[in-house]
Amino acid sequence: MLNQEIVRKFYDIVEKENVVIDEASLLAYSYDSTPQYQAMPDAVISPRNTQEVADIVSVCNQYKIPIVPRGSGTNLCAGTTPTNGGIVLLFKHMNQILEIDEENLTITVQPGVFTKEINDRVQEVGLFYPPDPGSMHISQIGGNISENSGGLRGLKYGVTRDYVMGLEVVLANGDIIRTGGKLAKDVAGYDLTRLIVGSEGTLGIITEATLKLIPKPETKKTMLALYSDLESAAESVSAIIANRIIPATLEFLDQATLKVVEDFAKIGLPTEAKAVLLIEQDGAPEIVERDMKKIAKLCRENGAFDVSVAKTEKEAEELTAARRTALSALSRLKPTTILEDATVPRSEIANMVRSITEIADKYQLTICTFGHAGDGNLHPTCLTDARHQEEIERVDKAFAEIFEKAIELGGTITGEHGVGVMKLPYLHLKVGKAGIDVMRQIKKALDPNNILNPGKIFVQEPKVESRVSEQ
C-alpha cells in the first residue's frame, strides 16, 4: 500500500485521472498472458511524456517503490506480473509514431505504439518492418524491445534487436539517456542500445525508439508441406537450410496444434497430416519462384506427402493468421496451457522434437509442439489444468528435462519469450553462475535500489524462488 503522501506526489506529476488505485483496476493489471502467475500492484500510473516518467521514477527511487513497465501484458514469462507490488506503468498516452524517415529508412516511435501499426504504416510508404511476433496486433513496441521478441520472419530477417537503432531511456535515478541513433555505424562507447534490448524492464524505461526499416520485398509466396510423421518435417527444415536457402518463414505445427487451429480458423487446414511446415519466401519474383520450387522438391524428397502453394494473397494471409492463433487455440482443449520456447541450433531440430515426444510420454503429459522451426525455436505446449497439483508437478519436471536437453544440444532455455519469473530457476543452466553474477553487477550499477521490475530474470540476493500460485 502506498501512503497518502506518495500518492499525492504522483497526482502532482501526472494528474489524478492518470493514477488509479481502486481494487478492480489493480486486479486488471495483476496478470499477463502467463498462466498461473498473479500479484496485485499498488497503483497503476499512465504518464504522458518522458519527463513525467522520469519524475515518477525519481519518486519511486526515493521511496524504494517497485516499478513494472507494461505494454499490453502479452508476455509469456510473467514479466509484467507485479510480484513485488509497486507501480504498474502504462504507455497508453505515449502511443504516437513520431516520424517515418524515408531517407534514412527509420521510424521513430513512442513505446505504446502497437507492433502491427508500425508494420502497416511503413508498408504504406513501401517500407518494411520485419519483426512480427504472433501477438503483433496487440503487443506494443516497448514490450517487443524489452523482450527482444522474434516472430514468424525471424529466420531470414532476424529479431527485434536487429532493428533497434536508438533508444531514449529513463534510468532508475531519473536520468534520461539517448543511445545510438539513425546511424549505420556508431562505436562511441559501450553499446547501451543492445544492453537495454531484451532487458525486460529491469535496467531502464524505454520512452522512445528509433527502428530500422528495409525496402518492402516485391512479392511473397506461401506454401504448406504435409507430413505423416514429425521427424520428416524436422529433417526437411535441416535440408532446406543445408541447401543454402533461407525462407522468410519456416513454421512447424504438429497434428494436435493443427487440429485446434483449424477448429478456430476454419480455413480447411489438412488435419489428417501428422505435421506440417508453413513456408514463406519473399523477394524478387524470379528468386521467390526459384526458391519455392527448390523447397518443394526438398520437402518431397524428405517425406512430404503433399506440397501446395497458396493460390491467392488472401489464402496466404489466412494461413499465417491461423498460425498466429496456435497458442491461444490450444487452450480450447484444456483449461491451462503452459508453453515454453526452448531453442536449439537449427540442425538439432529433429533431435529436439524427438526428445520432446519422449519426455511427454515419460511424464504422461499432452505436449503439443509448434514453433519457428527455421530458427530452431520450438514451442512445446503442455495442455493441463492448473487445479491438478499432481499433474502440474509432472509438468514442471518435464519442462526441466526439456530445458536440460535443449542446453545439451547447444541450445537455450528461452529463444524469444524472456526469463521473467517463469524461467528464473533455469537461467543458470544457460549462462552459469558467473554469467548470472555479471548480470547482477550490471543491475546493481544501474539500479542500486532494485526498483525496476524487481524479481525478474534473477533474484538480486540469491535464493530459491517459488511459483506464486493463482489458486
Added chain:
Amino acid sequence: MDVLEKERIQQAFKEKMDYDELMNCTRCGFCLPSCPTYIETGQDEVHSPRGRIALMKGLVDGKIEPSEEVKASIDLCLGCRACETVCPSGVKFGRLLEQARDAIYQANKQSFLEKFMRHAFLRNVFPYHNRMIGLTGLLRFYQRSGAQTLARATGIMKLFPEHMRVMERVLPEVPKRKEMKNRPHHLMPLIEKKTKKVAFFSGCLMDTMFMPTNDATTKLLQYAGCEIVIPETQNCCGALHGHSGEVEDARELAKRNIEAFEQAEVDYIITNAGGCGAFLVEYGYLLKDDPQWHARAKAFSNKIKDITSVLVELDFHKRPLQLEEQVVTYQDSCHLKNGQQTFIEPRELLKAIDGVQYVEMKDADRCCGSAGIYNLVEAEMSMQILDYKMKQAQKTKAKTIVTANPGCLLQMKLGIEREGLSEEMQAVHIVDFLLEAYEKANK
C-alpha cells in the same frame, strides 16, 4: 455498497459463474483490439474482455470484493460479443456476462427507480403481447393526438437527456391498435413452387413498434416460396431479461416459446432481429441444467435461422431485385454476426440489388452502441461509440445504412438525426429494403 450486499454478490458469483469457462481464458489479449469499450476508454484493461473475465474470476476466487468499480465494468460492457468471435480459445464471453449480471442484479439492492424501470418493463411489459400493444398504443396515441407536437413545442422533452429527446423524434410511427391485434397465423407461398415450411418468430418489439417490418419479412418468405406458421402463443425471446440479469424470467419465457413452436413441424424458425436470434440459439444453454427441458431447448435452438440466411439459401439474391441508384452500406448487428455467424448473407443480398452500389464501412462489425437498453442506461459511452460509427458511415457517402436488428436501426436513425443528416441519409431494416427492391423489379 454495504457489507451485506457485498457478501450477497460475492456468494452469487461463486454460485452462478461457470468456472471452467473462466479458466478457458488464457489472457492472451487477442480480444483487446476488438472491444469497443477498451478502445473508447483509451485502453483501460478494466473495460476490456480480458479484464472483465479477470474481475469475475477474482470475485469467485475471493481475490477482490464486489465494488462500484467492478459493477461499472460489468455495466459498461455492451454485450456485443465481438471478443467472442476473435477469441482463439473459444471463451463464451456472452454467457459469462449474463452470469455476472445475474449475480450482481439478483443480489444487489438497486435504487428504487432502476428497479422500477427494470421490473416495469422487463417483467410487466415485454412478456405480454397485449401489454406491448397497450404500451405502444400509448405511444401511438401520444404521437397522433397532437400531444407529441405539444410536448415538443412546450419543451417538456427538454427535461429528458439530450439523446432521449432525439430518440423520441426517430421512433417509428406505431400502427393502430386494431392492426396489432389482428396478426396472421398461417401464410401460404406467393409463388407456385413451395420451397420450405418455416415458422416465424415475430418478437415483441418487432410485432408492435416495427410491425410493417414483420409484414415485409413474411412477404419476402412468401415470395421465396415458404409456407409460414406464426404460432399465436409465442412471446418475447427473453434476451433483454437475460442480458440484464433477470435470468429466471428469461428461462420462463424460453419454455413458453419452446412449447409454442414445438407443435409446428417446420424446417426452420425464422427471426428478423439479430438480438432475438442470438438469444434463441442459446436456449439450449439457458436450460442446460433442466433435464426436462434441455433436449427440447436444443432442438428449438437448432432450428433458428435469420431471414437473410434463409433467403440466400433459397437463392433469393438471384431473383430480379432493383432500386434507384444509390450508395448503400451495412452495419452488422453484433448478435447476428457474433452470436449467429451471419454476416456474409446480408451483404450478398444487398450487392445483388440492381442500382445499389455497396460500400463497406470501416469497422462495420464494431457495435453501434445500441446494445439493448444500453443506450438508455450507459448513455455517455453509447453516444461516444455512435459518434465514431457515424463518422465511418459518412465516409462511405452512403444514402442508406442498412441494419438487421431493431435496436441497431433505431440507433442508426438516432445517429443520423444527431448529426443533422436526415436530408441526405436514411436507415432501414434489411427486409424492408429487400421487399422494396423485389416489388420494384417484379411489378
